[in-house]
């Protein structure tokens with residue numbers, strides 16, 4: 001039945017048509033309308049669990065923000081790392097121009113912790129991939145530092161309320177071994193979706209305990 005494979009390969013675009021990752025519009029992987037909607041200024045977020053540093057979101061978790069995040073995380077749309085990375089870079093630049101970041105030329109983008117299994121998946125962790133596109137757009141002094149991981153003991157936090165989430169994460173976020181972080185740089189914690197703020201809070205705490213003071217949390221979308 002090899003012909004089936006040949007037909008499948010030749011017709012992959014017909015079977016899986018090219019669609020905008022933000023709105024489903026055909027014939028483009030990322031349309032101009034979604035591009036514009038991801039170009040808005042960052043908004044201040046105020047999660048119930050307060051990490052003690054400013055939290056910024058590129059937008060609300062709806063429309064193209066939501067669709068793109070679901071597509072890159074769950075439907076293997078790795079190509080969306082580029083437009084999301086560009087949007088993250090624009091957001092960070094805006095924050096720098098507002099004086100929200102002490103040293104915008106030397107930044108450390110620290111992806112929120114991933115479960116080891118997720119990080120090992122094909123293409124790795126989506127947030128790290130997005131940050132990797134943002135960093136070079138921000139300049140030579142900007143690095144991605146995947147310093148955090150969650151231990152295997154942490155349950156999936158979906159469905160837990162804020163307090164249960166915080167409890168679940170206590171002791172579950174850890175610094176990865178190896179790799180000396182650039183301690184002089186301004187650290188920004190980056191995540192995809194902000195919900196209760198529990199992950200961000202625990203991450204900021206663990207980094208702080210290890211001598212890395214996070215200047216701000218920047219998420220792609222706030223729920």
Ligand SMILES: [Zn+2]
Pocket residue numbers: 020021022023024025030031032033034035064
């Ligand atoms: Zn679109």
